[in-house]
Amino acid sequence: MQNLNKSFGNKHILHDVSFTVERGHVVGLVGPNGAGKSTLMKTLLGLINYQTGTIEIDGESITPTSHEALSKVGALIEYPGIYPFLTGWDHLRLFADGDHQLRHVQNVISQLNMDSYIKRKTKDYSLGMKQKLGIAMALVSEPELVILDEPMNGLDPQSTKDLRDVIMLEAQKGTTFLISSHILSELQKLAQDLLIIDQGAIVQQTTMHRLLASQGKQTIILKTNNDPQAQQLLKAAGFQLTPNPQLEVVETDDTTLPEMLKVLVNGEIDVLDIDRLEGNLETSLLEVLKASELQKKQQKEMS
Numbered sequence: 001m002q003n004l005n006k007s008f009g010n011k012h013i014l015h016d017v018s019f020t021v022e023r024g025h026v027v028g029l030v031g032p033n034g035a036g037k038s039t040l041m042k043t044l045l046g047l048i049n050y051q052t053g054t055i056e057i058d059g060e061s062i063t064p065t066s067h068e069a070l071s072k073v074g075a076l077i078e079y080p081g082i083y084p085f086l087t088g089w090d091h092l093r094l095f096a097d098g099d100h101q102l103r104h105v106q107n108v109i110s111q112l113n114m115d116s117y118i119k120r121k122t123k124d125y126s127l128g129m130k131q132k133l134g135i136a137m138a139l140v141s142e143p144e145l146v147i148l149d150e151p152m153n154g155l156d157p158q159s160t161k162d163l164r165d166v167i168m169l170e171a172q173k174g175t176t177f178l179i180s181s182h183i184l185s186e187l188q189k190l191a192q193d194l195l196i197i198d199q200g201a202i203v204q205q206t207t208m209h210r211l212l213a214s215q216g217k218q219t220i221i222l223k224t225n226n227d228p229q230a231q232q233l234l235k236a237a238g239f240q241l242t243p244n245p246q247l248e249v250v251e252t253d254d255t256t257l258p259e260m261l262k263v264l265v266n267g268e269i270d271v272l273d274i275d276r277l278e279g280n281l282e283t284s285l286l287e288v289l290k291a292s293e294l295q296k297k298q299q300k301e302m303s
Ligand SMILES: Nc1ncnc2c1ncn2[C@@H]1O[C@H](COP(=O)(O)OP(=O)(O)OP(=O)(O)O)[C@@H](O)[C@H]1O
Pocket: 008, 011, 013, 031, 032, 033, 034, 035, 036, 037, 038, 039, 040
């Protein structure tokens, strides 16, 4: 997408949006309510028109009147379009082209644990069952790019994990995913790249790793033969501890793991186990959005 601008009437929604998605990557699209995520996805899919800019998939242009390239794309946007008096299997058969794709979708059905109800009419499906059918429909044609808007909506924890496994398996085979979600803990496990959008503008395109590392802090969890004494020693040596009951130390450039271990070994404490707590996407994202807000305010004041 290059310099895309989209307005609804005189309401300017997407502002000069530019980004590229690499083949085979899982990209998370995140941002506050009303930021423009669904609008961006609908524009990408040629479902709605836009004013200026370009969209290309594999070098082929996408507009509401030119969408040949969308034959390589599967999508679930908002609610899946489902006919109540057809079975789940009927829906999937409609989208499948040939036995190979039917076999592929049979695997997806099993992976998403839908076997027991896939031959039942969808009028009796729950919200989560419909959502899973919508996801299976997006994957039927073995698309090269899959666009999923809030795919975890209505899914229970097991189904959420099953979906994650399916996405990871397909991505390993080379499928590209663009996924919007407010369930950041889940997205953190899935996405390697991130597109952060706020008020219709891309605030940052980055990798998950870079964003989490940019917080500059990592927490190390220690188990020792004497945690209370280890805590005292580390505090006295200037280490920052979290208020949590287990022994958690914040690692910075000045207070590193080797330094921590030296203090403990000198204090005759045995270290039994060491673990690192991963950075947190929610905290990182809120920081990025806060910084972007501040920058906008300063720019406004200067002009
Ligand atoms: N058909 C429409 N007509 C007018 N305005 C619209 C239309 N669709 C969306 N908008 C506006 O565009 C903006 C972005 O909406 P969009 O649904 O893309 O946000 P979102 O990031 O997907 O939000 P959420 O996280 O709440 O789903 C909002 O201000 C919304 O009111």
